[in-house]
Each structure stands twice: as C-alpha cells, then as structure tokens.
Amino acid sequence: GDSVTQTEGQVALSEEDFLTIHCNYSASGYPTLFWYVQYPGEGPQLLFRASRDKEKGSSRGFEATYDKGTTSFHLRKASVQESDSAVYYCALSDGSTGNTGKLIFGLGTTLQVQP
Amino acid sequence: NAGVIQTPRHKVTGKGQEATLWCEPISGHSAVFWYRQTIVQGLEFLTYFRNQAPIDDSGMPKERFSAQMPNQSHSTLKIQSTQPQDSAVYLCASSRDWGCAETLYFGSGTRLTVL
Numbered sequence: 001g002d003s004v005t006q007t008e009g010q011v012a013l014s015e016e017d018f019l020t021i022h023c024n025y026s027a028s029g030y031p032t033l034f035w036y037v038q039y040p041g042e043g044p045q046l047l048f049r050a051s052r053d054k055e056k057g058s059s060r061g062f063e064a065t066y067d068k069g070t071t072s073f074h075l076r077k078a079s080v081q082e083s084d085s086a087v088y089y090c091a092l093s094d095g096s097t098g099n100t101g102k103l104i105f106g107l108g109t110t111l112q113v114q115p
Numbered sequence: 116n117a118g119v120i121q122t123p124r125h126k127v128t129g130k131g132q133e134a135t136l137w138c139e140p141i142s143g144h145s146a147v148f149w150y151r152q153t154i155v156q157g158l159e160f161l162t163y164f165r166n167q168a169p170i171d172d173s174g175m176p177k178e179r180f181s182a183q184m185p186n187q188s189h190s191t192l193k194i195q196s197t198q199p200q201d202s203a204v205y206l207c208a209s210s211r212d213w214g215c216a217e218t219l220y221f222g223s224g225t226r227l228t229v230l
Contacts, residue, residue, distance in 0.1 A: 044221050046218045089158065093216065101212070101219070
C-alpha cells in the first residue's frame with residue numbers, strides 16, 4: 001500500500017539555522033503531496049501541497065519540491081525561528097484509489113528551535 | 116467560522132466501558148474523516164464519509180469501533196468495551212470536497228484515556 005517515510009524523528013536547531021526534513025513516498029499512482037504542521041493542543045494544519053512533478057510548494061518561508069524521480073518531497077527553510085517549533089507531517093493523497101482525498105501520513109518530525 | 120469542533124476534549128473511561136466521541140464539521144464541507152493519533156503509530160486513518168454516506172472504513176478495527184454521520188452537522192465515533200490500547204488522540208477532519216488535492220481541516224481532537 002501507499003506509504004510515507006520521514007527520516008528524522010526529532011530535529012533540534014538554533015534560531016537562524018537551516019532546516020531540512022526528509023520525506024520519501026511510495027504510491028502506486030501519481031499522488032498529491034502535502035506538508036502539515038501541528039502545534040501543541042491543536043490538530044494538524046496544512047502548510048502547503050504540490051500535485052505535479054517539479055512543482056514547488058511554499059508557505060511562511062518553508063518550501064518543498066515534488067520530485068517524482070526520487071519519490072521525495074523534502075521540507076526546507078533557510079532560517080528557522082523559535083515559533084517554528086512544532087511537529088511536521090509529510091502526507092500523500094493518491095487519486096488512483098478513487099479520488100478519495102484520504103491522506104496517508106508519515107510518522108512526523110518534532111522540530112525544537114532554541115532561541 | 117469556528118472550524119471543526121470536537122467534544123469532549125478529554126475523556127477518561129474504565130476498561131470495558133463505552134466511549135462516544137463527537138465531531139461537528141465545518142458548515143458546507145461534504146467530507147468528514149476520523150484519524151487516530153499515537154506516539155508509536157502517528158496519524159492513522161480510521162474512516163471517511165462523503166455527503167454523510169460511509170465511503171471507506173478500511174482503518175477501523177473490525178470489532179468494537181463504529182462511526183456514524185446521521186446528519187451533515189455531526190459525526191460520532193463509538194468505541195465499545197474500551198481497552199487500554201485504545202488510548203489515543205482521536206482527530207476529526209472535514210474538507211470542502213473529496214478530491215485528492217483537498218485540504219483537510221482538523222479539529223483539536225479528543226484525548227481518550229482508558230484506565
């Protein structure tokens with residue numbers, strides 16, 4: 001079945017550091033890829049999505065590029081802030097299974113940014 | 116727009132008791148999803164309704180778990196004879212439509228603790 005793998009379980013950085021969170025996926029069709037962010041006590045919320053090969057999604061300084069060749073959608077930010085501390089989830093929605101909109105999530109990466 | 120509303124925020128049950136979790140989706144949204152969140156398994160898909168009709172319950176444990184959507188303004192997830200391994204945060208989400216690129220809007224979740 002479809003799956004999403006996030007390499008890093010936890011990432012600890014200082015403010016203004018560069019962030020990379022790796023995401024690789026496995027899907028039978030041509031999925032839409034998402035990054036969601038979850039703050040304590042809240043549900044996940046959409047950061048951005050990409051639906052086509054080489055498409056770049058971006059929001060709030062975060063960005064990721066859909067790479068069908070390497071089946072990846074790595075999250076990057078040039079300069080993190082303490083307020084970016086949260087759990088980040090990579091996810092996919094595979095339209096080949098009936099256009100359901102059901103999301104398959106990775107296990108999440110906890111980002112802790114020190115001031 | 117109040118977003119997706121889940122009640123209660125916290126529920127504690129004894130082993131063997133029943134738990135009913137409530138979700139009010141965003142008005143006008145046609146798809147409703149239930150997910151379970153744990154440290155070990157992350158975000159697991161449980162079930163999904165489209166225009167109140169059950170579409171995909173492939174993530175629901177076959178025994179003890181059931182979900183309903185009696186009208187467009189609320190959905191319930193019922194767990195009979197709760198077990199300690201059911202302890203988790205249960206998240207409800209809604210989306211405007213059911214395409215594979217749709218944004219899911221999550222509630223803040225219900226934290227279920229089974230003693």
